[in-house]
Amino acid sequence: MLDLHPDEELTEIGALARSIGSELLAPSARDAERDRAVPPDVWHKLFETGLTVPVPEEHGGGGVPEPLTLLTAVENLAHGDPGIALAAFWNGAAALLIAEHGTLEQQQVLSRLATDPGVRSAVALYEGYGRGPAEYATTITVDGDRVRLVGTKRAVAFAASAELYVVAGVDAASGAQRAVVVPAGTGGVTVADDAGRAGRIALDAAQAADVVFDAELPASALLGGSDAGTLTATVQRLRLLTASAAIGTAVRATEYAAQYATTRIAFGQPIAAFQGVAFPLAESLIRIEAARLELAEATLVLLEDPTGDHEALVAQAVAYALSVGTQSTRQAVQTLGGHGFIKDHPVELWYRCAAALSALDLDTSRAPFTAAL
């Protein structure tokens, strides 16, 4: 039966994440950007909420939220600040993958990840050029009791400080999707720090850098052993979760612009009274609702059919959500006009965050360029 209404848990966690976002994250957004790091006190408080490092209780964590709950949590934390929210979420993503798919031996590390806020872990997924998991060029090939990992991953959060990486790729022999757990310091792992030093248009609090892998590992490094099982579905979920941060950003930007439009007077009335101002904001709101539902449905499809091929479904949902992020934030800047272009207001920050997200994982082959007019 169709049911598109959030249950009690979803509503509560959404509200909780929203209040953490506005009270804890939003006030530190500019500091995090300037320092290219989440302020330690903010990091610790966020860590204690258990929302960002989802680890089961038996491994010392606070439990793993339901997939839709996590989606809502990321959106609403990003409503506070996408830079801090994503830094925290990406740090916890390795734990999510290991908790879901790791062998008992691999899961030994979880208690440390769940209880020590000073530990960083990284997930290496993205390769650029719009490629999704089905096209990842990184190979993870089993040869007897050894595994060979070759490839370049882009924008790996905490690449230089992580104690371990979970790297996603494809078995060159069988074509199966795989992941390996790579301890930091492993030979053949090179953090290309140039991109990290130069920085990006936004989201630098996650200290992302490119990582080149050309490493040989024991077979025990394979996440979940030789049977990757439903690994791909979880990797796809991580993409959806990241995209939900774009929705949180879009919501915040649209609310901010709407508030401005109701108080800014021009031509004798609040500019909200002009359709040229109100309609684009209304369109943002409409798109946001559509994108949020699409992310939620894609998440459910991955849960119900975790072994199916959902690349197209996920790529469409992610591309749409990311484009809603960029469109809504540009419209927010546009609504504030010159005031939107200066740092006295936060909309310029959201414009940049949405662009950084959009460059991270938008499959351009499925979302052709269209001119505005």
Next chain:
Amino acid sequence: MTYSFTLSKPLQDYSTALREWSAAECRPYARQADIDKRRPDNWKTILDTAPVPLGRADRELPDPLPTFEEGYWVSHLAFYESINYGDIWVHPTLGNGGIGHLVVQAMGTPAQIEKWYDDAFVKQRGDTGFALTEPGFGSDTSKVATTATRDGDSWVLNGTKMYCTGGAFADYVVVFATIDKTQGAKGINAFVVPKGTPGFVVAKENEDKLGIRSWTTSELVFENCAVPLDHRLGWSAEGGDAEVGNGQGGALSALAWNRPNMSALAIGLAQASLDTVTPILKGQQAGFTPQRWASVERDLEAMNAALDRGRRLNYLAQSTVDAGNPSRSLSAAAKGYLPETVERVIRRCMELLGPEGASKELLLEKWYRDCKIMDIFEGSGQVQRIVVGRSLLGRLAG
């Protein structure tokens, strides 16, 4: 055949030389200018390497832009796009980047035009500022709150102006102020305020901005700032001359013909972005599936075609100005058309590369920040639509 979409050979050659020079010699300073929030210290040396005249204001000897058979305004479109192709920092260093002189030209008496347009701008290539926007208004130019009060032989100005490009160091700023708030738009007049006039205070030399950080965007405060009577445009020392339009009208006229130039600046950034990513992508072609490569080629093709559409509208608008039959609606159409598409082009260039596209190792992320203002300043996209709409629907459009 009445149509031709081809620029004359001399204008093509000039544009090509300018574009290649700007990319080769100016672009390498783009990142630092963005970080420093000002033009490079050695900007004069950089400009000295230009193979074609730039119309520089800082030269002892005249350095006029060449004239082409297309006419002044059409030629300037090619100039603006090509100079901005290197980076956004270059164009304001040429001096004549301000637009205050355009107001003088539109509203001044013959004596004022001689003094502040022919002499100060054309002959001495001075910098001129345009101070209209205030903290309390942008698009609604009838809301000017800066006041000008007659005091004997002077007009005394009081108020605050924002987003005045080059205002901190312009030779003079044209300040819009009301002499009588009860008259609304009709009370708004334009005053020439030279640099150094007592009471003319640079409150903030440069704003902290999303983009165009190398441009000086000043906040100016006028505190009992007195100027002679003949600094009111349309007036002589003896008082008002023949009928001149009100200040708001003058301000809008000055803006109108410059609008397509702003669209040309945006095209320069978008073309630079496309020409940056195209060779990078081609170098990576071997790693693409055939379907993905086909989609890349389709996107590049669509983006180049979109820019060409914008260029055509620009040329249409400015060729009517050159022909002496200008249309505010066409100017607004040209400016309303492309800036948002330019945002999308640059963003798509970033997306085609992926995370590398958002990195500060490339300039795409900077140009994505720079271009946003193009749909805001000199009339937002919304304002352009109102202007075009009124040509169709009359005053009902709004």
